[in-house]
Amino acid sequence: MKVTIIGLGLIGGSLAKDLRLAKFADEFIGIETSEVHAQQALELGLVDRIESLEAGIKDTDLIIIAIPVDKELEVLPVVLSGIDKNTTVTDMGSTKKVITSLVDNHPNRKQFIPAHPMSGTEYSGPHAAVEGLFKGKITIVCDHESSGPQHLALIEKMFQALEMNIAYMSSDEQDHSTAYVSHLPHAAAFALANAVQDKEDRNIIFDLASGGFRSTVRLAKSSCSMWKPIFEQNDQYVVDSLDEYIRHLQQFRDSIKNKHFDELEKLIISANKIRTILDGDHPHFIKNEEKIIKLYTKQQ
Amino acid sequence: MKVTIIGLGLIGGSLAKDLRLAKFADEFIGIETSEVHAQQALELGLVDRIESLEAGIKDTDLIIIAIPVDKELEVLPVVLSGIDKNTTVTDMGSTKKVITSLVDNHPNRKQFIPAHPMSGTEYSGPHAAVEGLFKGKITIVCDHESSGPQHLALIEKMFQALEMNIAYMSSDEQDHSTAYVSHLPHAAAFALANAVQDKEDRNIIFDLASGGFRSTVRLAKSSCSMWKPIFEQNDQYVVDSLDEYIRHLQQFRDSIKNKHFDELEKLIISANKIRTILDGDHPHFIKNEEKIIKLYTKQQ
The missing domain is CATH 1.10.3660.10 (6-phosphogluconate dehydrogenase C-terminal like domain)
Incomplete structure (x- = not known):
């Protein structure tokens, strides 16, 4: 499998490290607007090569967008319009309503899974990338009924490879x-x-x-x-x-x-x-090993 | 040397551990109003024995008061009035103006050094006591000109045994x-x-x-x-x-x-x-090894 990561900072870089360790894919392509960060990501071995946005989103199985949420507003529509029909797209942004509204009516909307891993540090850039950043943490997947089940399944498999638990919410609840x-x-x-x-x-x-x-x-x-x-x-x-x-x-x-x-x-x-x-002494505690997947809805 | 610690919680218990390790004294007496905490402190080996307030403050070289600051308002005057002339008293409270005002005119005021180590955790009780809690941290000593130089010297020696740096301030500045x-x-x-x-x-x-x-x-x-x-x-x-x-x-x-x-x-x-x-990249950084002692005054 081939994975393209857009943005090789703290989140994108850490994902590359952990997904490689988990043998989730065998080819990692990076897209990075900062030449300095691109060079650092290659030196750190985060990705196998750097490609342009246009080339990197073609002929790939999975695209992960891990850039600031303002930049994502520019990049996501370009990505969704440029991908092949078997490519899955996900993002790691901390906000979801603005982003999902933007592509709600996009013809390739079903190929997109809006996600938000609740994990990070106060540092940034490729050198901030660390192994195990996501392990045992929770990730939010938004509006999952708007995504195609095959695309959703691949993203769930990715989060499970990262040993994360998944909470499903609407963009508004997230x-x-x-x-x-x-x-x-x-x-x-x-x-x-x-x-x-x-x-x-x-x-x-x-x-x-x-x-x-x-x-x-x-x-x-x-x-x-x-x-x-x-x-x-x-x-x-x-x-x-x-x-x-x-x-x-x-x-x-x-x-x-x-x-x-x-x-x-x-x-x-x-x-x-x-x-x-x-302190974790809480009846609701999720045991990660059991890969319990949680569903939060307003109906609960 | 004999040290009496009043209050065997996080601060008093951690002091007992580190002062013993540093061989600062050979006898550690505890005073503790909670019977449960007294028992725990003995089991944990924090002090050699528990005594009453009346007995524990007699015939000792150094008394350290490490109790909540409201309780200290009751205890400190009793201690200062009950001690021998060669006993030094210090406290670890986080506030200083109310406490020093209370004993400003006490005949044994020179035997008291008001102090505040900038160190702690969010836990409490004897089981919260940990080794190395104070190492490399700073402690504030207040109104040092109101204390006798011999008593001040002993407290400085104690903080140096704990590998702490000392900042001197008025109670108001602290x-x-x-x-x-x-x-x-x-x-x-x-x-x-x-x-x-x-x-x-x-x-x-x-x-x-x-x-x-x-x-x-x-x-x-x-x-x-x-x-x-x-x-x-x-x-x-x-x-x-x-x-x-x-x-x-x-x-x-x-x-x-x-x-x-x-x-x-x-x-x-x-x-x-x-x-x-x-992140410590600061010209004012204190190198602990050098035991630099800082003086903060309004004149600076």
Whole structure:
């Protein structure tokens, strides 16, 4: 099998590593607009060769689009219009409603499976690619009834080769959930980094930064070219989630300001319930070995 | 040398482990109000024996107070009034102004060194005690000119045995810096945990929680009995820091809501500057081996 990966950064590069290790395909083609990244990807052995967009999407079994979501809006229609009838296309973008709406009426829509693996780091570029980035994590597959079953089956097989679990959602549900579980934490970290850097001497922050500060603000290192278009495309749910977060912060702040320390205690104890989610002692826990595939729908 | 540790949780227990390993003392006495924790500390070999507060603070060289800061307000005056003239007392609390004000005029004030090691985890209790918790981290020593030089020297020697660096500040400067670098990130995580749990199905959060979500919200697992009194005692600076944070979040939110994406880009790129602080490529970096001791004062 031949796989073409468009975008050889953190996600595309890590996919290339793991899919090769899993022997999911025997030929890996890269498409990369940055000459520097293309060269690095070849040096790192992420792909066998680099091709142009026009050539790389022809005569291939699977195309994985792993580029920032604004760039994807330009590339996806070109890809869907240029592929052979037996080629499957998937993407790894963090937003889905704008992207799926764009190709809803495309004649080759059935060949496309919109996906979003919930995995990443704050680093970017081919050198950020790591083995095992996806293992044990969950991936979202959107609007699966709009894709052809053969194409869907190939993408499910790919995610299983990566040892991922799959959650099926509508694009709208994915954008809502991802706003809270991923986009809001990134916005929170960006704003926290700015607030602290504004008010405190950088040398003091540097010296005093403990593990707690580092972990809370870690996502503020994330790349602007990836994250700006995510916030743009998921603007409504992100604004809602920020409003919700600001409301909770205000409540926390007011309980301290007004010396309502019983109220403060309630807020902390309520927040502590996140332990059962983070520490994995949760009845809903997915055992990856069993490859349980989850279905989230509004009807549930 | 004989060391008495009051409070055998995460901090007190970890201190006991590391000071013993460093052969800083040959006798470790524990004072612990929780019988369960006292028993666990003995089983874990953290201390040689448990004594009452009255007995444990007599005939000892060094007393380390490592209990929640509200409890410390009750214990510290009792300790200072009950000690021999050659006993040194230090504390590990995260707030300092309220605590130092309380004993400013105490006849044994010179025997007390207010300290705050910038190190910890989100866990608590004797079982949370780990080796190497303090190594390479910084500790703040407050108002050092109010302490006797012999007592100060012993505490400096203790922190050097733990392989920590020392920053000297006034209690007021420590409470300001710690508000931004430690207390605000905790408040941000508590509020984020509440916002997400309020708006999203717990099973979905659990399944989708990626590394990014986990790290941003990790501190929300922190114990209420430790953190409630910290927010109480440092209320003014914490409220200021929360106001600042909310202002930055609002700005971030407005740039998305109003589709001012150039502004959003500026905010993300500005936040990205935290990389140079977090990734250590910074001219101010302290080489621990050299035991550089830093002096922060308003005059700098």
